[in-house]
């Protein structure tokens with residue numbers, strides 16, 4: 393089962409109050425519902441490919457309205473071989489649609505956006521997001537290369553309202569228009585975690601956060617290793633430069649012409665080309681001197697060497 397399916401299954405097992413059930417069902421019907429006229433009768437079909445969502449929608453409808461929905465199963469011919477589940481309401485469809493704030497009362501006119509009448513308590517808006525995720529949501533497995541959660545919806549006004557609802561909860565959501573409709577998405581790992589928390593997917597959230605923490609840890613270890621490597625490279629190239637300078641002095645003036653302190657450090661460097669400045673300081677016969685003192689001596693050597701190079705160029 394995909395990570396998205398696991399989350400959806402979890403979401404359909406939550407116990408919620410009547411007001412929240414209504415908000416959740418409203419999102420499901422608005423996003424996955426279609427109305428059609430058959431033999432002068434209005435049919436409301438709500439479709440899903442997810443069996444737990446289908447069962448859940450059936451239960452929600454039964455618990456909120458005195459109707460007997462039909463359940464139809466169709467096989468998708470093209471694309472995937474998945475079943476498509478259709479929950480069909482053939483009685484009082486218009487009343488239900490207006491109670492769910494999708495259609496205006498006694499009319500077939502669609503209400504734009506998301507009606508605030510759906511939100512009776514602080515949990516209703518979370519329930520609406522849960523319904524929206526069940527209807528058109530998916531999320532990348534936390535192991536995958538990038539974090540991505542999206543909810544696809546047909547109407548732009550609804551997507552914009554959904555995005556706003558999410559951003560009222562500081563989820564950093566954005567909307568983009570794609571072929572399949574309008575897509576509200578979240579790209580930040582911690583915000584996806586917050587979204588899963590808000591809609592009540594707690595076991596999946598734990599998995600998501602565990603993987604995320606592991607991934608972040610791996611990244612910072614990598615960063616650390618890269619950093620160490622960079623430092624090491626810096627040490628090596630500095631040492632190579634020092635040796636180059638010392639060799640030049642040795643070949644031209646001879647090391648014995650150097651002041652005692654500089655000669656000492658030069659000789660030890662030639663003997664230990666791969667140690668860093670601090671270690672080199674400890675190796676000196678005159679007793680340990682600090683890294684910056686060693687660095688100071690190498691700067692002097694550098695000056696002498698570049699003097700030789702200048703003279704060489706000039707002559």
Ligand SMILES: [Zn+2]
Nearest residue numbers: 411412513516
């Ligand atoms: Zn509620």
